[in-house]
Amino acid sequence: MMRLEAKKMVATGDYTAAYGALLCDVDVVAAYPITPQTIIVEEFSNFVNNGITDAEFIMVESEHSAMSACIAAQASGARTFTATSSQGLALMHEMLFVASALRLPIVMPVVNRTLAAPIGIWCEHNDSMPQRDAGWIQMSCEDNQEVLDMIIMAYKIGERKDVLLPVMPCLDAFILSHTVEPVDAPSSDEVADFIGKYDPVATLDPNNPMAIGTFSPPEYIQELRYQTHVAMENAKKAIRETTKDFARKFGRDYYGLIEEYRCDDADVVLATVGTVTGTAREVVDELREKGKKVGLIKLRFYRPFPAEEIKKIAENVSAIGVYDRAISYGVGGPLFIETRNALYGLDLPVLNFLAGLGGRDVVKGDIEKMYEILLKAKKEKPEKEIYWIGTRGVSI
Amino acid sequence: MEIEGEHHPLDEYLRADRIPHIWCPGCGLGTVLNGFLHALEETDIDLKNLAIVSGIGCTGRIAGYINVDSYHTTHGRAIPFATGLKLANPKLKVVVISGDGDLFAIGGNHFIHAARRNIDMTVICVNNYNYGMTGGQLGPTTPLESKTTTTPYGNIEHPFNLCHVAHASGAVYVARWTALHARRMKDSIKEALNKKGFSFVEIIASCPTTYGRRNKMPTGLDTMKYYKEKSVIKHGIEPEKADIEIGGEIIVGKFVDIEKPTFNEEVEKLIRRFHK
Numbered sequence: 001m002m003r004l005e006a007k008k009m010v011a012t013g014d015y016t017a018a019y020g021a022l023l024c025d026v027d028v029v030a031a032y033p034i035t036p037q038t039i040i041v042e043e044f045s046n047f048v049n050n051g052i053t054d055a056e057f058i059m060v061e062s063e064h065s066a067m068s069a070c071i072a073a074q075a076s077g078a079r080t081f082t083a084t085s086s087q088g089l090a091l092m093h094e095m096l097f098v099a100s101a102l103r104l105p106i107v108m109p110v111v112n113r114t115l116a117a118p119i120g121i122w123c124e125h126n127d128s129m130p131q132r133d134a135g136w137i138q139m140s141c142e143d144n145q146e147v148l149d150m151i152i153m154a155y156k157i158g159e160r161k162d163v164l165l166p167v168m169p170c171l172d173a174f175i176l177s178h179t180v181e182p183v184d185a186p187s188s189d190e191v192a193d194f195i196g197k198y199d200p201v202a203t204l205d206p207n208n209p210m211a212i213g214t215f216s217p218p219e220y221i222q223e224l225r226y227q228t229h230v231a232m233e234n235a236k237k238a239i240r241e242t243t244k245d246f247a248r249k250f251g252r253d254y255y256g257l258i259e260e261y262r263c264d265d266a267d268v269v270l271a272t273v274g275t276v277t278g279t280a281r282e283v284v285d286e287l288r289e290k291g292k293k294v295g296l297i298k299l300r301f302y303r304p305f306p307a308e309e310i311k312k313i314a315e316n317v318s319a320i321g322v323y324d325r326a327i328s329y330g331v332g333g334p335l336f337i338e339t340r341n342a343l344y345g346l347d348l349p350v351l352n353f354l355a356g357l358g359g360r361d362v363v364k365g366d367i368e369k370m371y372e373i374l375l376k377a378k379k380e381k382p383e384k385e386i387y388w389i390g391t392r393g394v395s396i
Numbered sequence: 397m398e399i400e401g402e403h404h405p406l407d408e409y410l411r412a413d414r415i416p417h418i419w420c421p422g423c424g425l426g427t428v429l430n431g432f433l434h435a436l437e438e439t440d441i442d443l444k445n446l447a448i449v450s451g452i453g454c455t456g457r458i459a460g461y462i463n464v465d466s467y468h469t470t471h472g473r474a475i476p477f478a479t480g481l482k483l484a485n486p487k488l489k490v491v492v493i494s495g496d497g498d499l500f501a502i503g504g505n506h507f508i509h510a511a512r513r514n515i516d517m518t519v520i521c522v523n524n525y526n527y528g529m530t531g532g533q534l535g536p537t538t539p540l541e542s543k544t545t546t547t548p549y550g551n552i553e554h555p556f557n558l559c560h561v562a563h564a565s566g567a568v569y570v571a572r573w574t575a576l577h578a579r580r581m582k583d584s585i586k587e588a589l590n591k592k593g594f595s596f597v598e599i600i601a602s603c604p605t606t607y608g609r610r611n612k613m614p615t616g617l618d619t620m621k622y623y624k625e626k627s628v629i630k631h632g633i634e635p636e637k638a639d640i641e642i643g644g645e646i647i648v649g650k651f652v653d654i655e656k657p658t659f660n661e662e663v664e665k666l667i668r669r670f671h672k
Binding site: 034088 | 502531
């Protein structure tokens with residue numbers, strides 16, 4: 001590929017994701033269009049057509065085929081990339097499990113979009129979160145800079161020999177995918193130096209034939225499941241180390257699996273995901289000015305889940321809230337379920353706030369409401385665990 | 397037909413609250429919708445007994461605009477959904493209206509098998525040569541050498557000839573028109589609606605915004621002029637001889653009209669065999 005100098009770009013989240021893949025010198029991209037992801041693979045096709053990279057660009061018939069093509073390419077030793085959203089991710093579901101079980105560190109940004117029915121195109125996390133058990137490292141970005149940095153880190157983390165798992169960086173539909181922000185892009189040399197060459201453990205090679213993913217009796221599968229489980233556990237260490245290395249090299253620190261904001265002396269904290277975090281930071285500052293001791297946890301990773309980090313913070317606060325943009329019907333938001341699981345045994349209220357489903361805006365007032373409920377929960381036992389913020393026909 | 401004031405003669409067929417539609421100026425979809433509704437008007441189909449199913453894409457929006465039972469399915473799955481409707485309620489008239497990307501890329505498998513089984517339904521495919529709604533990428537019908545966002549130096553993939561696919565898969569009625577052939581298109585849709593078995597009408601339609609602008613037909617009118625210049629009516633021609641090439645003839649007409657027992661008839665036959 002052509003050498004790319006470091007530059008400051010003004011770019012959408014989708015362009016940034018494509019540029020991230022370019023910087024990482026991916027070998028194969030398999031693509032199928034779906035709003036609001038389309039621009040990612042389309043921009044990458046421009047890089048190919050303009051001769052900036054010599055990557056192979058494969059146009060396929062569906063997302064299921066896109067993931068299948070990536071799996072085969074990665075298994076033959078290539079570094080691969082694709083992107084999807086919503087229905088496309090749901091259609092890919094079957095192949096996601098194959099990618100992780102074959103230990104192929106494919107990187108695939110998912111632009112979070114609501115999953116039908118009814119059909120919508122706006123932001124909701126009910127596309128990526130149901131992929132929880134597929135064995136993919138899954139994280140959410142707050143802004144376009146994080147999209148770029150996370151794609152670079154995704155290859156570094158996923159390709160580590162103690163991890164070897166595919167990675168799914170998520171970005172909120174339109175709020176990031178189609179919104180222009182300034183982004184600092186490092187040079188391709190710096191990125192190459194940081195992530196190194198993809199050095200697969202085993203590759204499909206006609207000169208040294210082997211079979212992968214073949215029919216396996218019960219004598220083998222359980223150990224493979226265990227190994228993938230250990231790999232996901234190892235990913236925590238890999239993420240912590242990689243964000244540190246990244247900060248040293250590029251000057252931007254993402255603090256491992258979560259980022260704490262004004263949590264040190266906080267009475268109550270709210271854990272948020274995705275772009276809502278940016279709004280929540282402002283609310284925290286405003287409430288702090290009014291003397292309310294509130295803090296914020298930016299939940300970056302869903303898999304592996306930062307249980308230890310959250311528990312450490314929860315030990316020093318009197319109530320914790322979790323914001324979710326998806327719902328596991330009848331139980332609560334996926335992040336809430338995980339958080340409560342992580343905090344099992346601790347005696348403090350863990351509350352769930354659902355807002356912004358189907359792409360509805362989450363505004364400062366919504367987040368103020370969440371903190372208000374948390375501060376109240378500090379004083380008296382809350383009546384319920386799950387709060388539907390800004391929902392017609394539902395009183396809080 | 398007289399148009400008075402703000403009332404359109406086809407208003408009763410439309411969900412007025414959904415209008416204006418989303419289609420770009422110069423798009424062929426309005427003509428197709430119009431042709432379909434006029435065809436419908438000329439049949440004896442009871443609107444209460446009609447279901448329209450569509451998939452994803454610009455054409456997929458048609459189901460939402462027509463005021464009958466309709467379903468906007470997931471990408472590529474209009475035909476399996478329609479199959480379920482027809483098998484559960486054989487008296488229902490089932491129509492699928494969707495685009496070339498939806499019916500022949502992600503949903504291609506369903507098309508060939510519904511045609512093979514001769515499920516009694518009408519499939520209308522609006523072929524605009526590209527994935528219009530997502531911004532104009534290469535699709536399964538993009539003619540060789542055409543420019544799309546993902547093939548800026550020209551397409552190198554051989555496209556489907558949809559009528560050939562339909563015929564080879566077993567469709568009992570196959571016709572192709574362009575959006576220019578408004579009346580003939582309407583007549584074919586009417587015939588297809590009245591036909592028993594798997595009937596297929598392909599309508600080649602302009603997409604100035606994402607396809608035309610990249611292929612020297614920047615307006616809907618340019619595309620219409622192109623259709624006028626290139627279209628040749630050849631009824632009864634073997635569909636395999638009606639490939640579409642950029643700059644070449646666009647062969648239109650009714651290509652196939654045969655009789656064959658439908659899937660439902662075969663089911664009934666089977667049931668009768670065991671209930672003697």
